[in-house]
Structure formats: structure tokens, C-alpha cells
Amino acid sequence: MPAIQYREAIRQAMAEELTRDPNVVILGEEVAQFHGAYKVTEGLLEKFGPRRIVDTPISEAGFIGMGIGASMLGVRPVIELMFWSFYSVAFDQILNNAANVRYMSGGQIHCPIVIRGPANGGTNVGATHSHTPENVLAHHPGVKVVVPSTPYDAKGLMKSAIRDNDPVMFLENTILYGDRGEVPEEEYLIPLGKADIKREGTDLTIVSYGRPVIQSLAAAHLLQQEHNISVEVLDLRSIRPLDMDAVLESVRKTHRVLVVEEQKPFCGVGAQLAYMIQSEAFDELDAPVARLCTVDAPSIYSPPVEAEQLPNPQRILRAAIGMLG
Amino acid sequence: MPIALTVSKKPSATAENRGEAGAAKPGFAGAPANSGLTAERKIGLFRLMMRIRRFEERSLRAYQAKKIGGFLHLYIGQEALAVGCCSLMGKDDHVITAYRDHGHALAVGMEMNPLMAELYGKATGCSKGKGGSMHFFDPARNYWGGHGVVGGQVPLGVGLAYGLKYKGLKGACMTFMGDGAVNQGAVHESYNLAALWDLPVVFVIENNGYSMGTSQARSSAGELARRAEGYGMAWGACEGHDLYEVRAFMSGYLERAREQSKPAVVEVRTYRYRGHSVADPDNTYRAKAEIEEYRKTKDPIQVFQNLLLAEKVLDEALAERIDSEARAEAESSAEFAEASPFPDVSDIQKDVYWEADNPSERKSGGRLFFD
Numbered sequence: 001m002p003a004i005q006y007r008e009a010i011r012q013a014m015a016e017e018l019t020r021d022p023n024v025v026i027l028g029e030e031v032a033q034f035h036g037a038y039k040v041t042e043g044l045l046e047k048f049g050p051r052r053i054v055d056t057p058i059s060e061a062g063f064i065g066m067g068i069g070a071s072m073l074g075v076r077p078v079i080e081l082m083f084w085s086f087y088s089v090a091f092d093q094i095l096n097n098a099a100n101v102r103y104m105s106g107g108q109i110h111c112p113i114v115i116r117g118p119a120n121g122g123t124n125v126g127a128t129h130s131h132t133p134e135n136v137l138a139h140h141p142g143v144k145v146v147v148p149s150t151p152y153d154a155k156g157l158m159k160s161a162i163r164d165n166d167p168v169m170f171l172e173n174t175i176l177y178g179d180r181g182e183v184p185e186e187e188y189l190i191p192l193g194k195a196d197i198k199r200e201g202t203d204l205t206i207v208s209y210g211r212p213v214i215q216s217l218a219a220a221h222l223l224q225q226e227h228n229i230s231v232e233v234l235d236l237r238s239i240r241p242l243d244m245d246a247v248l249e250s251v252r253k254t255h256r257v258l259v260v261e262e263q264k265p266f267c268g269v270g271a272q273l274a275y276m277i278q279s280e281a282f283d284e285l286d287a288p289v290a291r292l293c294t295v296d297a298p299s300i301y302s303p304p305v306e307a308e309q310l311p312n313p314q315r316i317l318r319a320a321i322g323m324l325g
Numbered sequence: 326m327p328i329a330l331t332v333s334k335k336p337s338a339t340a341e342n343r344g345e346a347g348a349a350k351p352g353f354a355g356a357p358a359n360s361g362l363t364a365e366r367k368i369g370l371f372r373l374m375m376r377i378r379r380f381e382e383r384s385l386r387a388y389q390a391k392k393i394g395g396f397l398h399l400y401i402g403q404e405a406l407a408v409g410c411c412s413l414m415g416k417d418d419h420v421i422t423a424y425r426d427h428g429h430a431l432a433v434g435m436e437m438n439p440l441m442a443e444l445y446g447k448a449t450g451c452s453k454g455k456g457g458s459m460h461f462f463d464p465a466r467n468y469w470g471g472h473g474v475v476g477g478q479v480p481l482g483v484g485l486a487y488g489l490k491y492k493g494l495k496g497a498c499m500t501f502m503g504d505g506a507v508n509q510g511a512v513h514e515s516y517n518l519a520a521l522w523d524l525p526v527v528f529v530i531e532n533n534g535y536s537m538g539t540s541q542a543r544s545s546a547g548e549l550a551r552r553a554e555g556y557g558m559a560w561g562a563c564e565g566h567d568l569y570e571v572r573a574f575m576s577g578y579l580e581r582a583r584e585q586s587k588p589a590v591v592e593v594r595t596y597r598y599r600g601h602s603v604a605d606p607d608n609t610y611r612a613k614a615e616i617e618e619y620r621k622t623k624d625p626i627q628v629f630q631n632l633l634l635a636e637k638v639l640d641e642a643l644a645e646r647i648d649s650e651a652r653a654e655a656e657s658s659a660e661f662a663e664a665s666p667f668p669d670v671s672d673i674q675k676d677v678y679w680e681a682d683n684p685s686e687r688k689s690g691g692r693l694f695f696d
Contacts, residue, residue, distance in 0.1 A: 025491065051491070057521065062480050062514025069421075069484020072469060075491055092477050092511065105462035105470065106453035107676035141677045141694070160688060165679035193691025241691035272695070 001182035007040045009151035009183050010116070010172065013158035014041070014078060016187065018048050021076060024162060026053045027063055028080030028117075037082045038118065038177050060090040064115065068098050068167075071113045078162055084119035084171055085131040098167040099142035114161045116170035119147075120211060120262060121299045121310050123174055130299035132262050134209075135269050137169045138240040144192055145239040147171045149213035151181035153237055156190030164192065173211045193241030197250070201232035204320055205250040207273060208260040209236040212311045216260050219316035229324060239269055247273065248281050255286040256323055260311050265293040292319040354632065356573035358413070364638045368647070370412055370568060371633060374404040374626050375651040377428045380437055383655035384427070384444055388603050392663070393444045397458050400428035402598040405625035406531055407432040409571025410499055413579050414467070417489060417496025421469040421482045423503055424459035425531075425597075433468045435461070437658035447665035454668045455676060475536075476502060476509030479528070483515045486526035490586060497525040497582035499575075504592075505536025507549050519588035520556040527578045528553075530592040531565070537601040538610040553590035565595035566623040569632065596623065 004012070018024050026032075026041060026048075032055040035042035045053040056063040060081065067077035081087060087094060098111050121130035138145040144166055148154040154172070161168040198213055199220050206216045213235045220231035234250050236243065251257055257277055259270035274289040295309040308315070353359060362370075381399045388397045400407065403425075411420060411432035422429045430440055435451065443450030444458055451461050452471075461471040469485060472478035482500025489496045506512055507530060519526045536544050553560035559581070563574035571593060578589045596619045600607035633639035674694055680687045681694075 057517060059514040059517060061511045062483070062518050065477075065480020065511060065515070066484040066487050066518055069469075069481035069486075070488035070491065071484070072464070072481070073485060073488030073492065075488045092474055093480060096474055096477055097472070097481060101470070102679065103676050104452055104456040104460040105464070105676075106451065106455050107682055108452075108462050108464050109469070110679040112679075141674075144678075144689075144693075164688070165683075189688075192689035193693075194689075195691075238689075238691065241689050241693045242695075243691040245691075276695075 001184050003180040004151055004183050005177065006151045006154050006172070006179045006181070007038060007177040009155035009181075010040050010158050011042065011044065012183070013155045013162070015044060015047065017159055017162040018044070018052055023074055023076045024052070024078060025075060026078050026080070027056055027067055029056055029058055029082050031055060031080050036080065038174055040172075040177070041080065060086050061093050064090040065093040065097060067113050068093060068101070068111055071111045072101070072109050076112050076162060078114045078116060081115060081117035083129050084117050084133055085129045087133055094137075094143070095140050099140040103142060110165050111167045112165045114158075114168045114170055116158070117172060118174040118177070119171040120173040120175060121294065121306060122211075124301055124303045124306055126301045127298035132171075132294075134171055134239050135263055135267060138269065142167070144168045144241065145171070146192060146237065147210040147239060148237060149176070149210055149235055151179065151183050153190060153196065153235070155183055156188050157192065157237060159189045160192055168192070171210065176211055176214070179214070190237070192238045193243050194237065195243035195246035196235045196237055197232060198235045199231065199233040201230040202254055203230045204256045204258060204324060205232045205234055205254045206258050206260050206316070206320070207234050207236065207247055207250070209239065209269075210262060212260045212262050215311055215313050216316055218313040219320065222313060222317055223320055227321065229320065231320065244276060244280070247277065251277055251281045251284050255284055257285070257289045258292060258316075258319055258323060259289065260292045260316055262311055263293055264296050265291060266296065268293060287323055290319060290323050292316055353567060353569035353573045354636070356569065358572045358576035359569050367633055367638050368643070370408055371626070371629055371639065372647050372651070373408050373432060374568070374629065375647050376437070376654060377404045377408070377431050378626055379648070379651040379655040380431060380440070380658065381427060383659055384441065385599070385603060387441075387444065387659055393458070394446060395457050396424070396602040396604060397444070398425040398602045399597065399599040400425055402619065402625070403531060403533060403565065403595045404428055405568040405571055405629065406565040406593050406595050409568045410529060410575050413572060413576050415496065415583070417494045418579070418583070419467040419469060419485045419489070419496060419498040420501070421478050421485060421498065422471065422501035423475065423478055423506065424471070424473050425503065426459065426461050426471040429501065430461040430463065430468060430471070433463065433466045435463050435466060435468065437654055438661045441658035441662040442665050445662035445665070446667060447662055448668040448672065449661070449665040453672065453676065476506040476512045478502070479506065479509075479512045479515040482528070483519050483524055483526055486519065486524040486588070487522070489525055495583050497527055497579050499527050499529055499579070501529045501531055503536065504530055504532040504534070504541055504549060505539075505544065506530070507545060507552065516553065516556045516558065516590065520558045523586045524588055525582040525586045526588045527575070527582050528588070528590045530590065531595055532592050533595050533597045535601065535610065538605065540610065548592075550590045550592035559587065559589040560591065561589070562592040562594065565593040566625045566628055568625065568629045
């Protein structure tokens with residue numbers, strides 16, 4: 001299998017779906033001529049032309065709302081947010097219109113859109129560009145939320161997201177864009193709502209998604225090497241739908257759970273997971289569910305300090321040892 | 326063939342692109358949009374306005390009797406606007422509007438029963454009791470709601486127009502908004518996209534003079550539709566109480582949108598007799614005399630009735646019969662709504678996700694809903 005970058009995997013998924021379905025269009029700032037601010041859409045304009053790959057003005061409420069309206073007529077827009085942080089100026093379109101239109105119309109309308117882009121800190125771009133809104137998005141019934149951690153997952157999940165008849169929020173990561181991973185040449189899809197065990201273990205389960213999965217794998221390696229602790233790393237891949245069965249199965253195996261997420265702690269995804277685990281597997285737990293999150297403050301600029309504000313292998317390692325110590 | 330979206334080079338706004346397309350001439354009955362109307366069609370339009378009026382009055386009584394919850398934004402006084410515009414629709418024309426949406430729903434051909442049932446929160450409502458007054462939908466009639474947030478529907482209207490253009494269909498989307506919406510950022514973003522890409526959308530500002538309780542003079546600088554000039558878009562304004570005038574004015578813009586894929590912003594001046602919503606006491610920001618003056622001189626149903634009487638298309642007896650039939654239909658819709666069941670509590674989680682509602686086609690795993 002060829003090893004390709006995370007960004008290439010997403011690009012391949014979009015290109016395959018553009019080829020397969022004439023209703024798929026790509027909309028967003030700098031997605032066509034500029035090839036995407038992070039080069040995810042590079043080459044698509046040349047291959048599919050300006051009717052399918054559309055540069056928009058900096059106007060998120062306008063073009064996301066436009067995409068939602070077009071989806072009601074059967075167009076399937078894949079809309080790039082240069083940063084998910086900019087969802088705030090399109091909040092009404094995403095969470096009033098896309099999330100609610102099916103419900104408010106009594107099921108007469110559906111909204112097959114994908115909104116995709118990076119949602120992460122760690123690149124020293126400060127508080128306005130470092131939001132991780134998966135919890136905010138997943139709070140709204142009607143939308144689906146996907147956060148892939150590897151090129152393989154990103155491609156398979158993106159293809160499923162584009163074919164999905166519900167609005168899918170697809171959260172990528174600028175730090176992962178250059179990561180390489182094996183991706184088959186033949187077509188494959190990964191269904192939303194299926195978690196993946198990225199590393200098997202017996203002493204502790206780390207439940208995570210997105211880039212913290214990669215960091216958790218690094219921490220798990222160190223924990224095994226240096227502390228003889230066997231860690232299972234479960235990658236949720238999709239926040240909503242949520243593969244709770246996979247979480248519970250791992251809990252029954254290891255009896256200890258650490259949720260690692262690049263979120264601020266309050267009302268985060270981990271809070272929901274901790275609630276569900278104690279509610280559904282209380283007797284299986286040998287310790288309270290623990291969380292390792294981004295330190296609770298706006299995202300700091302200062303580069304070395306930001307690295308400590310976010311989850312990182314050392315912080316994860318310390319949290320794991322704290323649970324088992 | 327679908328038309329590629331390219332950025333067009335537009336001339337700056339000139340007198341030429343300022344509404345010539347829709348310029349309303351005196352003697353609107355004879356305007357091209359109206360001269361071909363048969364007597365039967367004219368009576369149909371009169372009947373439609375009357376049905377909207379009586380439906381609204383009946384819903385007000387139901388609201389006062391506490392049969393209807395939430396807000397009730399009545400369209401009474403504005404009927405010629407929705408009926409005039411929607412009567413011009415062809416099969417690929419679409420409509421989207423804000424929360425004062427009952428008139429448009431009836432104007433596109435929805436029946437009273439599912440609308441009244443929706444107001445009552447019943448399972449037989451057009452949105453199964455899940456949307457309420459502000460969220461009527463009927464995609465089969467190209468009616469895309471019914472939206473609750475001021476200006477929030479306007480980008481969707483641009484999207485419908487984009488969808489038409491992308492699919493190579495010769496239609497247009499009439500995107501209605503109130504005069505209060507023109508100050509929302511989403512509206513200006515929509516104007517820009519529509520003009521930039523020559524999308525077939527006609528933005529219709531229903532100017533009833535008040536954004537909730539704040540008059541136009543206290544909320545909006547300049548002429549409302551003239552803001553289109555900044556985007557190089559055609560614009561114009563007309564009076565909204567004469568159905569013939571609305572049709573004469575709108576038809577050019579619609580035709581231009583369909584045939585040339587050119588957007589426009591039009592302002593139609595109208596008036597609502599009732600408060601912003603029924604909950605609005607309506608005694609702090611305008612004088613009763615103002616309402617009475619409009620009702621006396623510009624009531625759209627009376628104005629059209631007088632025109633049709635003068636044309637001898639209508640006589641008093643027929644007008645009265647149409648009125649009593651509209652009242653009876655509205656009454657019957659209230660009975661239908663009253664007799665209909667509420668949605669079941671088990672219906673709350675239906676119509677949230679397409680996939681959950683179509684389990685045999687579900688591809689994803691995991692939980693979609695949470696306790």
C-alpha cells in the first residue's frame with residue numbers, strides 16, 4: 001500500500017466522489033486557484049474545473065448557507081472552512097439551518113452537506129484560530145461529527161461523509177496534514193460511528209480521537225517501555241454517531257479509562273463519555289474515569305507554553321501513571 | 326447545459342439597471358403581467374387573498390383561546406404581496422421566507438388544514454407539529470420555509486438559486502425578508518454572492534414599516550433596496566397593496582432572473598395591521614389612526630375587490646360568497662386541527678437524522694441519540 005499524506009487522503013476521497021457523483025461540488029475560500037490554504041484541494045480545479053471547484057469570498061455565513069440551500073435541491077456541497085474556528089460567524093447557518101431544517105419540516109427536507117477543515121491548536125496561531133468545536137457541534141441533534149486521526153481513516157470517513165444524507169461536520173488537523181500513512185489503492189469506505197482500536201492493551205484504555213490519538217499512541221509506547229503498563233488506545237473516529245459499544249467493550253477489558261481530548265474540559269466530549277461509562281459500566285470500573293484535556297484557558301500563543309497547554313505524550317503519560325499509581 | 330459559475334464584470338449601477346426590468350407603469354391591470362389574466366384567474370387570486378385573511382383571523386382566535394402556543398406573526402394587510410409574487414411562479418421557481426410565513430404557504434398552494442394543524446401542534450400539521458407557525462414547509466410546492474431567525478433564510482435562498490443554476494434549470498428563487506432583515510450581515514453576504522455569480526434570485530424586502538416595534542426611520546439608513554447598488558445589482562421599489570402592481574413590478578425581475586440569471590433586490594411597501602406577533606401589545610410605537618388610515622385606503626383585498634368590481638369580473642354577491650366560503654374553510658381547518666392527534670412522545674426523535682428515519686439504508690454504526 002502506498003503511504004500518502006493525510007491531506008492527500010482527503011483529497012483522494014473528494015476526487016473520487018467528485019468523479020462518482022456529478023452533484024458533488026467543492027466550495028470554500030481559496031480551494032480552487034490557490035489550491036487550498038493547506039493544499040488539501042490541490043489539483044482539483046485543474047481536474048474538475050471551476051463549475052465543480054468554487055472559490056468563495058471570505059463570507060462563511062453566506063457560502064455555508066448557500067451550500068445548505070443548494071443541498072435542499074440535491075446538490076452535495078463539500079464546504080471548506082479554512083479553520084473550523086471560523087464556524088462562529090456561520091453558527092446560525094450550521095446550527096439553526098443545517099441542523100434543524102429536517103426536523104422543522106417534519107422530515108420533508110434533508111441536508112447532505114459536508115463542512116470540513118482543520119480544528120486544532122499547536123501551531124501558535126492564538127486563541128481565535130485554535131478552536132476545537134466538536135463538542136459544540138455534537139451537542140446539536142441533526143448533525144454528525146467526525147474527527148479522523150490517520151490518512152486511512154480520513155479517506156474512508158470522508159467518502160462516507162460525502163455520501164451521507166445528513167450534514168456531516170468533518171474536523172481535520174493542520175498538524176496531521178503532512179503525516180503519512182498507508183492507504184489502499186482500491187476503493188474503501190469507513191462507516192461513521194465505528195471506533196477503531198489503534199493499539200491493544202490490558203491495563204488501561206485511552207479513549208481519544210483526532211491528533212490526541214497519535215499522541216496517546218506515543219505515550220502508550222513509553223508506558224510499555226518504561227513502566228510496563230499495557231495501554232489500549234481506542235480511536236472514536238466519530239463523535240456523533242458514537243460507537244459506545246466499542247468503548248464499553250474496552251472498559252470491560254481494562255477496567256480503567258482515560259479520555260484524552262484536545263478540548264477545554266468543561267462540557268467537553270470527555271465529560272459526556274465519563275457520564276456514559278459510569279452510567280453503563282459502573283461495576284466494571286476499578287478507578288474513576290479520568291480526563292486529560294487542553295488546560296482550561298483561551299489558547300495561548302507562546303509556542304513552548306502552548307505545547308504544554310495541549311495534550312502531549314508526557315502529559316498523557318503522567319495522567320496514566322496517576323491512575324495506576 | 327449548466328452554466329459555469331464565473332465572476333462577471335459588471336458596470337457600476339446606472340439608471341439602466343435600476344429596475345427598468347420591473348418598472349410598474351400606471352394602469353397596472355393592463356401591464357403585460359396582468360393583461361392576459363382570465364376572469365377566472367383574477368377571481369382565483371382574489372379568493373386566495375381572502376383565504377389568507379380569514380385563515381389568519383381564525384388562527385388569531387385560536388391563539389387567543391390558547392389553542393396555539395409560541396408566537397403567531399400574522400400577515401393580515403400584506404396579502405397582495407405574497408399572492409402577487411407567488412402567482413408568477415413557474416415550475417422551477419422557488420420560494421423561501423422568514424417567520425411571517427402563513428401567507429406565502431397558502432399562496433404557493435398549501436391547504437389550510439395542514440397549516441392550521443401545524444399551528445395547533447398536531448401530527449397532521451405540515452411539519453408534523455415539529456415546526457410551528459414560523460416553520461411551514463412544502464418542498465413539493467417549491468416552498469422552503471418558514472425560517473425563524475431574521476435574515477437567516479437569505480443565504481439559503483441564494484443556495485436554491487445556485488442549485489438551479491448548477492443543475493441548468495431555468496428558474497428563480499424569490500427570497501423574501503422583512504425590512505428588519507436588511508441590516509443583518511448574512512443578507513449582505515448573500516447579496517454579494519448572488520451578484521458575484523449572477524445567481525437567479527430575487528430578494529424581496531417586504532417592508533411593512535416596522536422591524537418588530539422599531540420603525541424603518543429608527544432602524545435603517547437610506548433606501549432599503551438601493552443598497553443593491555453597492556453590489557452592482559438591479560433594484561427597485563413598488564407599493565404592495567395593489568395586486569396588479571405587485572405582479573407588474575415583480576414579473577420583470579423574475580423573468581430577468583430566469584432568462585438572464587440576474588439577481589435583483591426589490592422592496593415592496595406594505596403594512597401589517599396586527600402587531601409584530603400576537604404577543605406584541607402594539608400600542609407603543611404607532612398610532613391606531615395609522616393602522617386605520619391604511620385599512621381604509623389601501624387594504625389589499627378591498628383594493629382588488631374594487632378593481633374587479635369595476636372590471637365587472639366580480640359582483641358583490643360573488644365577493645360575499647367567496648368571503649363566506651373562505652371563513653367556512655378556515656373554520657373547518659380549525660375543526661380539523663382540533664380533532665387531530667398531537668404527535669406522540671415517541672415522535673420527538675423522528676425526523677432528526679435522515680439515516681435514523683431510514684434504518685434499512687443506514688450505513689453508520691453507533692449511537693445517534695443520547696439520554
